[in-house]
Amino acid sequence: MGLGLLAVFSAQVQALERPRDRVVLTISGQIGVSNQGGAAVFDMAMLEALPQHRFATRTPWEPGVVRFSGPLLRDVLALVQARGQRLHATALNDYRITLPLQDARDFDVIIATRMNEQPMPVRTRGPLFVIYPFDSDPQLQHARFYERSIWQLRSIEVIE
Template sequence: MQTPAQALDAPQGRVILTITGKIGETNAERQAQFDLAMLEALPQHSFVTQTPWENGSIKFTGPLLRDVLAAVKAQGTQLKATALNDYRIVIPVDDDRRFDIVLAHRMNDQLIPVRTRGPLFIIYPFDSRKELRSNTYYERSIWQLKSLDID
């Protein structure tokens, strides 16, 4: 039987995302670790959008960021996202309520390798709203995501 402090299953594969900070569900000491299978077990969403980094429209697939945050019972007002290269950006939690942000693990139905911005990419649906086509939201679309700290 799982305890409230450790209600998430432990990852069976390679950990690709670690969430820390103000969370109510963990599967390791004061953190929640996810492998690809755990992220794929969440409801999956796809959208097609253009980005400033690719030519043409790209299909992105993964769980909604809000579903990932709900899985760990996140409480806070901002996400401190960190990439594999230690690029950091702060994302207001309010973005997650306003937009269908995807934590993409697939581009055009293919897993995203590290060399092409993987394994995880926080992506906004830029083509869905004009306000999203700005540097503010482009900067928040962090690729090679490795961790989120909820504050």
Template sequence: MTMSSTRSLFAAAVLAASALCTGPVLALEPATGKVVLTVSGKVAAKNTAQAADFDMAMLEAMPQKTFTTLTPWDRQPIKFSGPLLRDVLAAAKASGTTLKAVAVNDYSTTIPLSDTQQFDMVLATRMNGQPIPPRTKGPLFIVYPYDSQPTLQAPIYKDRSAWQLRSLLVE
């Protein structure tokens, strides 16, 4: 077999293989448990046709950040744990300028993507070491480290937080 016929055979095999790939190219492992978060919009790593879906096991497998802070809604400081929001977005290969966070009750807020780099915001899966029940603020809660900087005491950061989070739209 000559070099040019080998190249032609290889090119034909590549074309045939690409013709068989009619579905979306998936970059994340599929969620195997109940989906607790859908990240859609400007995301390059997806595990469904349109979005990056995460189950709790996927979120808990990421590096975890823990901090204790007083929130605008509580009288005592609370210890929050979960992946950094920027790590979740990196897993989905998100690119954009804003996030639209939507809660189970359809509350929505817009968060500048730059906040996720500037602040160690967590996508909290635990409060005081326990999973967050849906009847309170769970199972997911975007939390800023309010006590870490005076800037985060401004009401705008309270408004950008979202509990009972179900989806993020990257715009």
């Protein structure tokens, strides 16, 4: 999806609803749409109400092929009108990783809410997992992309 399509999708966004349940994801920084103090916050229902994408892939962390589902990272970023170049992602245990926003444009990266059709508890890398479709492209089968796959995702800061 190119920048033009992101802009069209973003222009259609009127407002981001407020979460009704526990916040599971906060997006801040260079965004144009917020729903709580300059940040965009999401509960699980909000993420699961977005168009869902599914793929099966092998990972370095699980035996065999694993099925993941959740919204595309690029759709979530378009919804909040992300304007930066990089994403600082932080996990529940304060692990941090920086990934280029371009990854969301180039690959079908998802914010997985489910693994093998089941919600992911914290003890099994949940509740959110930024995951790349490793088996879809040989270049994704590299340590640099494995390192960008952050589980127990808590927040994303969009930076320049």
